[in-house]
Amino acid sequence: MKESIEQVLRKLEGLNTLDLVQKKLNIRKSTAVKKLCQLRKLGFVETSGGGKQPRLYRVSRLKIKKTGNPGLYDIINQNSPIKLVKPYEHRIVGRKLSIEEGIVMAVKTENFRVVLAALALFNKIRDWSRLYHYAKKEGVRRKIGVLYDVARAVIRVRRMPKKTRKLLLRAREKGRHIIPLIKAKDFLDISREWKIYVPFNKADLARYKE
Amino acid sequence: MIGLEEQNQLFLLMGQKLKRKIECYVIGGSAMLYYNMKSATKDVDIVFDKEEDRNEVIKLLREIGYSERGIKVEVIYVKKKNVPVLLQKDDTRIDLFFEKIITTRLTDSMKDRIRQVYDFANLTIKVLAPEDIIFLKCATERAGDRVDAVNILKKVSVNWNVISEEAQLQTKLGEHLFPVYLFDFLYELKEDLKAEIPAGVLREIRKMAEDLLEEKLGRKEKKRKPGKRKVH
Numbered sequence: 001m002k003e004s005i006e007q008v009l010r011k012l013e014g015l016n017t018l019d020l021v022q023k024k025l026n027i028r029k030s031t032a033v034k035k036l037c038q039l040r041k042l043g044f045v046e047t048s049g050g051g052k053q054p055r056l057y058r059v060s061r062l063k064i065k066k067t068g069n070p071g072l073y074d075i076i077n078q079n080s081p082i083k084l085v086k087p088y089e090h091r092i093v094g095r096k097l098s099i100e101e102g103i104v105m106a107v108k109t110e111n112f113r114v115v116l117a118a119l120a121l122f123n124k125i126r127d128w129s130r131l132y133h134y135a136k137k138e139g140v141r142r143k144i145g146v147l148y149d150v151a152r153a154v155i156r157v158r159r160m161p162k163k164t165r166k167l168l169l170r171a172r173e174k175g176r177h178i179i180p181l182i183k184a185k186d187f188l189d190i191s192r193e194w195k196i197y198v199p200f201n202k203a204d205l206a207r208y209k210e
Numbered sequence: 211m212i213g214l215e216e217q218n219q220l221f222l223l224m225g226q227k228l229k230r231k232i233e234c235y236v237i238g239g240s241a242m243l244y245y246n247m248k249s250a251t252k253d254v255d256i257v258f259d260k261e262e263d264r265n266e267v268i269k270l271l272r273e274i275g276y277s278e279r280g281i282k283v284e285v286i287y288v289k290k291k292n293v294p295v296l297l298q299k300d301d302t303r304i305d306l307f308f309e310k311i312i313t314t315r316l317t318d319s320m321k322d323r324i325r326q327v328y329d330f331a332n333l334t335i336k337v338l339a340p341e342d343i344i345f346l347k348c349a350t351e352r353a354g355d356r357v358d359a360v361n362i363l364k365k366v367s368v369n370w371n372v373i374s375e376e377a378q379l380q381t382k383l384g385e386h387l388f389p390v391y392l393f394d395f396l397y398e399l400k401e402d403l404k405a406e407i408p409a410g411v412l413r414e415i416r417k418m419a420e421d422l423l424e425e426k427l428g429r430k431e432k433k434r435k436p437g438k439r440k441v442h
Contacts, residue, residue, distance in 0.1 A: 013367060065246050067218060068328060088336075089326045094222045169435050 008035065009044055012059040021057065068093035072114075075102040080120035082207055084113060099124045100131040107147065108141045112179050112199060119151040120208070128164040141171035143178050146194035150187055154205045169194070212302055213248040214243040218330070220254070220302065225333030227270055232263045233334045235324070237311060242358060244326055244337045247365050252354075255302035257316050262441065264308050268295055272292055275299050313349050313386045317379060323372070341372040348395035349388070356398065360405045370411040374418065389419040 003011075003025075011024050021032040034055055039045045043063040049056045070078070071090025075097055077083050097105075099121050106118035125131055135141040145168035151157050176197050177183070183197040184204075191198045217240060235245065235258075236244070239251025252375055258264040276297040295306045309343075326337040338346075340362050347355040362368070377388040394413045399405040 061367075063246050067214070067244070071329070072325070088324050090329075091326070092329045093218060094225070094330060 001020065005039075005042070005044075006061075008039070009059060009061045012039075012057075013061055016057045016058075016059060016061060017054055051068060067091055069096045071097060072102055072109075074104050074116070075099065076106065076117045076121065079124050080117045081210075082113075082117040082120065084117050089155055097128065098127075100127060101134050102140050103131065103144065103147075104134040104140060107143050107178065110179055112182065115147070115178060116204060119147060119205075120155065122148055122151045122157040123155065126159055128161050132164050132167055135168070136171070139173050141168045142173055142194050142196050144168060145171075146190055146196040146198060147178070149190045149194070150198055150200060150205075153190070154202075157207045211252060212254060216302070217243060217251075218328075219252065221328070221333055221335055222331040223274065224270060226332030227274070228266070228332040230266075231332050231334065232258075232429065233336065234258050234267070235316060235321070235336045235338055237338050237343060239358065241337045241343050242362070244328075245340065245362075245365070247340075247361050248358070248370045255305045255307070255311075257307045257309070257311060259309060259316060259321075261308050264295070264306055268297070268306060271297050271299075271304065275304075276304065279303065284310060313345055314346055314380055314388075315383050317376070317383070319376065319379060338357065339372075340366045341368055342376065344368065344395050345373050345376050345392070348392045349386070356395070356403060359395070359399055360403045363399070363405045363417070369409070374411075374415055377415070378418065387419070387422055387426065389415055389422050393419045407428065 006114075007065055008025065012021060016024070018029065018032055018036075021027075021036060022029055025032065025035065027035070040047065043065065044060060046058045046060075047055065048058065060195065068091040071092050073084050073086040073090055079099065103118055103121050103125075106114050106121070131144065132141070135144045145165065148154070148157070148160055176195060177199075178196060179199040182199040184199055184201045186201045187198040236254070237258055238253075238255040239248055240254045240256070242248040243251060256267070258267070265309070276299040279296040279298045280343070292308055292310055294308075294311075297304045297306070307316075307392050320338060320342045321336070323339040323342060324336045324340050328335045328337070344359050344362055347359050373392065377392045393412070396405075396407050396412055396415065400407045429433045
C-alpha cells in the first residue's frame, strides 16, 4: 500500500543518510533517492555534506521556508574547515552578513568553538577598514588583533595592512579574556603584545592542519 | 491580520529606526508564522527581558503612528505593576510584554531552547521553541489557542518532557498551579480536538497535578488548624 507524504515524513523526521532512508522505508536505493528528491522539491528536506563527508538529509514535517540571508553559522560553515552544529537557525534580514562582520560577531558570542572555527575567516577578508569599523563598534579591536596573529601562526591568511594593525594595537578597551576565564599557555608572545589572553593552545588548532 | 511578510517588514522598520541593539522574543501566533504553522496572526506578541528595551520600542512605535488599544489592561491585571502594553495601528496590533506573559514567566530554560534568531538591523528577534509556544497557550482560555496548539502538534514532534519540566519550574517561580492547567488543556485537546497526545504523557502530568494539589491543600489545612497536633 502506498504511504502518504505525512506518513513518510513521520518515519523519516530528523537527520538521515541514504542507507537509513532505505532501512526506515524498506525500499531500494534508487527509490530512496527518488523519494528524497521529491520531498526536497516539496520543501521538506535539506541536504548537507557530500564529498569527503557523508551526505546528510535533514527531514522536517514543516516546510522549510527561509527568511532573509545566511547568518553567522552558515557563513562559518561555508568558509571554515571546522564545521559547527547550529544551536539555532540564524538569519539576517534586509542585508547580507559580510565576512568582516561575521568575525566580530563570532568574537562577541564568547563561545570557544565558534571563535575557533571563525579563525579561518581571516583568509577571506577583503575590506580591512570594514573589519576595523565593526571591531570598534563592538569594542573588540584588540581581541580581533590577537586572533588574527594566532590565525596567521597556524594557517595561511591574508596580510593585514600596517595601518589597520596600528589602529587595532592603539585601541584601549576593557577586558582581557576572549572566552571568559579561559587562558591558554601557548602563544604567550602574541598574548603579551596585544594584552589579551589567547584561549587556544597549539593542540586546539591542530584541526586546521589536518 | 498580519502575515509573515508584513511582520518582517514591521520588524525591519523598527530595527532600522532603533538607535541601539535590542533583543526580544516572539511568542504565540507571531512565532508560529516563522515555523510555517500559520499563515496570519491577529497580533504580534513580543516579550522583552529588559524594561528599558520595551520602553524604547514603545516610544519608537508611538513615533511611527501606533497608539494604545482601547482596552484597559489595569482592569484585567488588577493590582499588577507589570502589565502588557497593547498598541494598534490600522489592522496591526502589537502586544508588548516584559518578563511575564499573563501568568507565565519567560525563563532562562525557554531562552536556551530558542530555535530561530533573526537580525533586523538593530532589532534581534528570537523565536521560542514549539514546546514553549504550546506551554504558553495552556494558561489561556481562548478557543483559538487550542486550535493553534493542535496545529503545532500535527506539524512537529514535541518533546513532552520539556513541557512537563517547564510546568514544574513555572510552579516553583509563581503561585499558579501550571501542571493542573496543563493537564486540563492537554486533556481537552485530546478529547475534543482529537490531538495526538500519548496516554503516558497525560497520565504523568495528571499525577504531577494531583500531587501538587494534594500538597497545596495539605498546606492550607495545616494553616487553618494551627493548634491541633497529633498525640502519640
